[in-house]
Amino acid sequence: MATRRKFLNYVLTGGIIGWLGTVLYPVISYLKPPPLAEANVNSVKAGALADLAVNSSKIVKFGRKPVILIRTEQNDLRAFAATCTHLDCIVQFRPDTEQIWCACHNGIYDLKGRNVSGPPPRPLDEFSVNIIDDEIVIAQESEKG
Amino acid sequence: MNDLERSKWFNWLDERFNLKPLVEFMRHKEVPVHRYSVWYYMGGVTLFLFVIQVFSGILLLFYYQPGVDSAYESVRFLMTKVEFGWLFRSIHSWSANLMVFFIFVHMFSTFFTGSYRKPRELTWISGFILLALALGFGFSGYLLPWNELAFFATKVGTDIVGAVPLVGDMIRTVLRGGEDVTGGTLLRFYAFHVAMLPAIFTVVLAVHLLLIQRQGMHEPESVSAAGTQVKKTMPFFPNFFLRDALLWMVVLNILLYLAVFFPWELGEKADAFVPAPAGIRPEWYFMFMFQTLKLLPAHVLFIEGEVLGILFFILIAAAWLTVPFWETKINRNIRPRPMTVIGIAAIIFIIVMTVLGYVL
Numbered sequence: 001m002a003t004r005r006k007f008l009n010y011v012l013t014g015g016i017i018g019w020l021g022t023v024l025y026p027v028i029s030y031l032k033p034p035p036l037a038e039a040n041v042n043s044v045k046a047g048a049l050a051d052l053a054v055n056s057s058k059i060v061k062f063g064r065k066p067v068i069l070i071r072t073e074q075n076d077l078r079a080f081a082a083t084c085t086h087l088d089c090i091v092q093f094r095p096d097t098e099q100i101w102c103a104c105h106n107g108i109y110d111l112k113g114r115n116v117s118g119p120p121p122r123p124l125d126e127f128s129v130n131i132i133d134d135e136i137v138i139a140q141e142s143e144k145g
Numbered sequence: 146m147n148d149l150e151r152s153k154w155f156n157w158l159d160e161r162f163n164l165k166p167l168v169e170f171m172r173h174k175e176v177p178v179h180r181y182s183v184w185y186y187m188g189g190v191t192l193f194l195f196v197i198q199v200f201s202g203i204l205l206l207f208y209y210q211p212g213v214d215s216a217y218e219s220v221r222f223l224m225t226k227v228e229f230g231w232l233f234r235s236i237h238s239w240s241a242n243l244m245v246f247f248i249f250v251h252m253f254s255t256f257f258t259g260s261y262r263k264p265r266e267l268t269w270i271s272g273f274i275l276l277a278l279a280l281g282f283g284f285s286g287y288l289l290p291w292n293e294l295a296f297f298a299t300k301v302g303t304d305i306v307g308a309v310p311l312v313g314d315m316i317r318t319v320l321r322g323g324e325d326v327t328g329g330t331l332l333r334f335y336a337f338h339v340a341m342l343p344a345i346f347t348v349v350l351a352v353h354l355l356l357i358q359r360q361g362m363h364e365p366e367s368v369s370a371a372g373t374q375v376k377k378t379m380p381f382f383p384n385f386f387l388r389d390a391l392l393w394m395v396v397l398n399i400l401l402y403l404a405v406f407f408p409w410e411l412g413e414k415a416d417a418f419v420p421a422p423a424g425i426r427p428e429w430y431f432m433f434m435f436q437t438l439k440l441l442p443a444h445v446l447f448i449e450g451e452v453l454g455i456l457f458f459i460l461i462a463a464a465w466l467t468v469p470f471w472e473t474k475i476n477r478n479i480r481p482r483p484m485t486v487i488g489i490a491a492i493i494f495i496i497v498m499t500v501l502g503y504v505l
Binding site for chain 2: 031032033036059061064066068082084086087088089090091092102103104105106115118119120121
């Protein structure tokens with residue numbers, strides 16, 4: 001009888017699809033990594049001012065993110081997220097051109113973090129820099145007084 | 146009756162598994178002989194290199210330790226302390242590159258000779274899947290030594306995937322095992338490279354080879370249409386197989402020459418808090434895509450350049466996968482043939498972009 005066969009086919013197909021769902025759902029959920037508890041970093045100490053020469057830079061760990069700290073020729077201190085807004089590479093300060101450069105795809109930012117040439121679509125996020133007792137302190141921009 | 150069928154061993158097995166039809170099949174297997182026959186060997190070379198990958202890969206597993214603090218060190222140990230460690234790693238890397246190269250040669254030869262046409266559509270599709278899996282092998286294997294170049298190339302590569310509309314973010318997170326490329330990413334790539342991809346690849350490869358055995362070698366239209374004279378063929382066993390084997394020996398020699406005289410370098414250990422050095426680049430077979438994305442401006446109209454580039458490559462891949470289905474609608478009487486023009490344009494694009502990638 002065709003209808004009985006059809007009914008059984010529906011039940012079997014539905015059962016198999018449901019079974020696949022119950023297998024695949026946990027597998028896919030398992031492959032998605034759980035969000036790590038992010039240490040809520042608002043500011044970090046970046047060493048003594050005297051240790052950072054004029055027209056040089058260094059990469060500082062800001063929680064799990066790299067931040068580039070630059071002491072400009074004019075003796076200004078600036079800090080930006082060091083992750084290129086293009087494809088995630090880590091940028092570097094070029095003392096010769098006084099620009100921030102990403103070597104991966106030749107992206108260039110000026111010393112205000114603005115993307116001036118190459119592929120980066122957005123400026124770098126800026127961090128505030130303060131000097132407390134001769135020590136450089138980098139903080140999230142919103143913290144700025 | 147030949148020697149084989151007289152042998153005691155064969156008869157013992159044949160009684161139990163009825164092997165005679167199989168022997169009969171192999172005895173009658175013929176390969177067409179014509180001026181394009183040389184291309185028949187390219188798939189075989191690829192298969193040979195895959196076997197080398199399996200064996201050299203298993204050897205590397207005896208010393209490799211995934212992990213941020215151990216991956217680079219274990220590869221360095223393998224290369225400097227373990228006897229012939231440098232050789233097996235070098236063979237694995239070179240053979241991987243040669244394998245991808247021969248996949249491309251094999252693919253374009255089947256493209257230009259029209260082998261993908263009915264009834265071989267599924268062979269083409271299984272081949273396309275094998276290409277995608279091979280690229281996955283390359284991408285995941287590149288990161289395993291955890292050196293600077295591979296670290297940034299992986300950051301860039303996975304970030305590009307992230308630009309895919311809608312599902313990109315999820316795929317990137319699953320690939321990376323989190324927000325960033327970390328030790329978690331390394332573990333995942335290790336799992337892809339040594340377990341998941343080999344398992345899938347082996348199954349698809351088996352299907353690919355079975356389909357080819359079932360249908361026999363394709364004869365290009367220009368040859369089959371050429372005339373009424375008796376077609377030349379060659380028995381697969383032993384004539385074609387011995388030629389295959391000879392070519393494998395030649396390839397093995399080239400491979401060993403490359404592995405010994407141009408050993409694969411290890412580079413600097415990856416550090417997530419050091420600026421990317423100049424000269425970050427993917428493996429050569431990703432270079433044309435990488436270079437295309439690099440040449441696109443940040444924004445094209447209102448779309449990010451990256452997104453546009455990725456949509457372009459997804460479209461091209463979909464078109465390439467489905468060649469057997471839309472090619473039939475194209476007029477083959479136009480000269481030059483449209484499919485030949487498409488194939489040559491693809492090759493020129495790949496070569497030009499690859500060269501630009503290394504020169505610029």
